[in-house]
Amino acid sequence: MKRVIVVLSAVAVLTLWNASFTAEAASGYRVIVNRNASFTEISKDEVQKIMMKKTSKFSDGTKADPVDLDPESPVREAFSKDVLGRSTSGVKNFWQRQIFSGKDVPPPEVASDADVVAFVSSNPGGLGYVSEGAQLSGAVKVVTLVD
Numbered sequence: 279m280k281r282v283i284v285v286l287s288a289v290a291v292l293t294l295w296n297a298s299f300t301a302e303a304a305s306g307y308r309v310i311v312n313r314n315a316s317f318t319e320i321s322k323d324e325v326q327k328i329m330m331k332k333t334s335k336f337s338d339g340t341k342a343d344p345v346d347l348d349p350e351s352p353v354r355e356a357f358s359k360d361v362l363g364r365s366t367s368g369v370k371n372f373w374q375r376q377i378f379s380g381k382d383v384p385p386p387e388v389a390s391d392a393d394v395v396a397f398v399s400s401n402p403g404g405l406g407y408v409s410e411g412a413q414l415s416g417a418v419k420v421v422t423l424v425d
Contacts, residue, residue, distance in 0.1 A: 394407070
């Protein structure tokens, strides 16, 4: 009986470890823009301002069209914490206040990496983020985030 408990405990620990590793790996992201964008790197500050609609243009003057992943996405949570400096729920609260006060509405939310790629590729000023392993088309390019 002791042996069964030890084996089951080991299986439970390995399962939990694997689940946390998988969730952590899934939370990595890449920032993408339309392939015609004139830049290959962008500051986190500029991305934050565009995503929070504090500016509507990239630093080169191009109109920016941001897009967000679904609020339940672990990739969105990682992006929100790293780039926007707040959790996904904190970002949602910010947008609820903006909407209620009549100031602005959030970027559109899409369900998947493929939807982000489609949005960014069809908008000259498209800006979004996708998981590390997302399939990208030739119509978008990954930009380097700089501090």
